[in-house]
Amino acid sequence: MKTATKPAAPLLSQPRVQRVLYPVLIGVVLVALWQWMVVAMELPPYLVPSPYLMMQTLVTDWAPLGSALLVTLKITVLSFALATVAGVLISFLFVQSKRIETALFPYAVLLQVTPIVAVAPLIIIWVKNPVAAMTVCAALVALFPIISNTTLGLRSIDPDLQSYFKLNRATRWQQLVRLRIPSALPYFFGGLRISSGLALIGAVVAEFVAGTGGSGAGLAYQILQAGFQLNIPRMFAALLLISLTGVALFVLMAWLTKVALGSWHASELSQD
């Protein structure tokens, strides 16, 4: 049979719809099961609150939770930015010479493998400002993937293309701008994606260790506080906010990667 326009595939069989639909379905089933179990087994809210109660708490306790979310977000974003800038600078230093990298790389690894929980108290003692202290802690957690990915990227150059640049007597600067940086971009964005999640983890851990209350309290402090008060529904609500923040960061980074690498290509396209 021949038709003028191809009939659109049924909505449910489109891969884009499926990619959203399937996880949502699983989520709905799990939440329903959770709600049913809490009701059927008559679990008390101080052990397991129902999802409904959790959402209710999120709305009623929005004032403290919302401001806590902002604090955690602020530390996450600041530390992520700090880690990105420092990571890129260190990578550039590393690729200047193999000797520098050989000498310094073990210390980058040392930084990575030392648990931040163990280092955080020191940093909090050293750095007076609690926000700055927590930012430094979280940045330390997020730093390593950016260093290792960007360094790898700056080194991952097509050897023939590099020979071509040398054959044309390209300066070091020309090689960096025209060859190394563009080659490194996909790796760099891969590093960003990992680090954005780590920055959030670092922020939460730093808050736990710092234990700062009052107006500067973040979501981790809300969880601690709710734990002391056995306010389990609020604990769950805070937990939900942290998870959602992580997911949002991941999605944002994926989108940013697409835009940045896409626009890089587009900017080249629009030059003629």
Add this chain to the structure above:
Amino acid sequence: MNRIEPHTLAPPVAPAVPAVEILSAEKTYPNGTQALLPVDLSIAEGEFVTLLGPSGCGKSTLLKMVAGMLEPSDGRLLVWRKPVAQLHDCPHKMSFVFQSPTLMPWASVQTNVRLPLDLAGVPRKEADARVTESLALVGLEKFTGALPRALSGGMQMRVSIARGLVTQPDLLLMDEPFGALDEITRHKLDADLLELWRKKKLTVIFVTHSIHEAVFLSSRVVMMAARPGRVVEQFQIDEPYPRQADFMVTPGFARYAKQLQDSLLRASTTEEEEAAP
């Protein structure tokens, strides 16, 4: 025998001004591996010389030494009577075309072809004009904005050749440029390359392991052998240009192909006999 002395050469298309002189250049790696025994070779302006041989015969090594990408461990190489390293103060230019297209995957065809001009600091307007001209030579003027991955392998190789031509070189060095392409595309590009060579009065040194490609293209074939890499024989291909596709079915073509084939066999037999005891 068709063996000829380099200095008695009289290439049919140009006076015998030597574009490239290879004077006992050899390559031995520090671990003692002999990549190339001393080679003496003179290539005149306007010649189309093919280095033909099996893998490991040092043909790419020799080409890279001419380009200045590799240093000979002994001997000298002169390009227009100057050491390769001093070539940049010379009005003559040379371009290198790699086996793979070696394009920047993030940049458009236009930007890729313009690269050598950008690196040399040629003003954008003049550079763009030359890029357009160069892309027209390889028949890709409609693809300026495309990214390399949107092009076929043959088209990517054309971009690479356009990038080689955009500096208006006198000497074109090509390291198995069409080796990875299918045969039909390769024949087409071979024919186009001959056109360009004639039109632009280039001197070409072309590396290949295909006997047919060597006979079709060259005014002279330098036969090389492996283990250790060395030049064994040279053949002048005295067939007139322009050569069309039907040149490949002429008796002359077959005769040259047979001679090269025999020479290749002789070179590899000696090698086996030497290896036997």
